[in-house]
Amino acid sequence: MKSELEKKFVNDLEKNQNIVHKICRIYTHDQHAHNDLFQEITIQLWKAYPKFRGDAKFSTWMYRVGLNTAITLYRKKKRRPQTTDIEAIAFRIRSEDYDDTEEQQLRLIYEAIKQLNDIEKALVFLYLEDKNYAEISETLGISEVNARVKMNRIKTKLRTILNP
Template identity: 40%
Template sequence: MNKQKQKEFFQQIIEQHKGILFKVARVYCHDEHDRDDLMQEMMIQIWQSVPRYKEQFKISTWLYRISLNVAISFYRKNTTRANRFTVLNEQTSDLYNEEKVETEQQLDLLVQFISELRELDKALILMYLEDKSHHEMAEILGLSVSNIGTKIGRIKDKLKTKFSQ
């Protein structure tokens, strides 16, 4: 792919799939400036990865994989354990529009639960809430489909335990 085609491809995928980048950035950054920085880092990585894109892969899967990898690295670099709860607390309402949490206390418990998850599990929850199939999640995260099912099952079990306490 020549430079002009790379540029056109990059512009096209960013235009068509920018929502993926925004969703991932909102989950991993609560501060608008940090979110902008993360978006820039994701776009740089996508631009650098364009020459290696293989048409056999869905563009959205490829973008999720890149954006999640960049976001997790960014999150680890820039977020301390102490403020992770705050980051997720401000963003949870965006993730759970379809979920009807009955009380504020349950919502707080859910936010706390998610904030305690490892970065990979947060990515799984994000995709699960977007109704991604296990196969899509496996492709994006580079895991087996059965591993995805197991991890989601364990997260659900932890959530049930947390809510029954």
């Protein structure tokens, strides 16, 4: 029988799981890594859930725990040798009438974002989630002015990456 806390956690997680998936998409390169990171973030959310006081919105707290987990794991992975998922290089047949221009543009943007450092990725992620600078600064633990300055610098950096 599930405890009341467990039921509430599962309900909150189900309502907001898209946040975790978006974090995973930014910090991983293949489905296997995405699934692993999703599981790790869920575990960390569950471990921290009893300490969630409700001072901030659940989604804001979830962003913070999820991003911190992803950044921590990403830094640990940097120390390991890089491998390639065979599915990422597998041959795919495309339909001739399918226009994948938008998909290719999104892929380029995600690849550009992956070249940013951990904090920059987190900032871009929250910005793309339509979070205002007050929410971004609260989630990342930086001042609102600092968030604005960093975002302007990141936009310039992304333009440089996308248009060398």
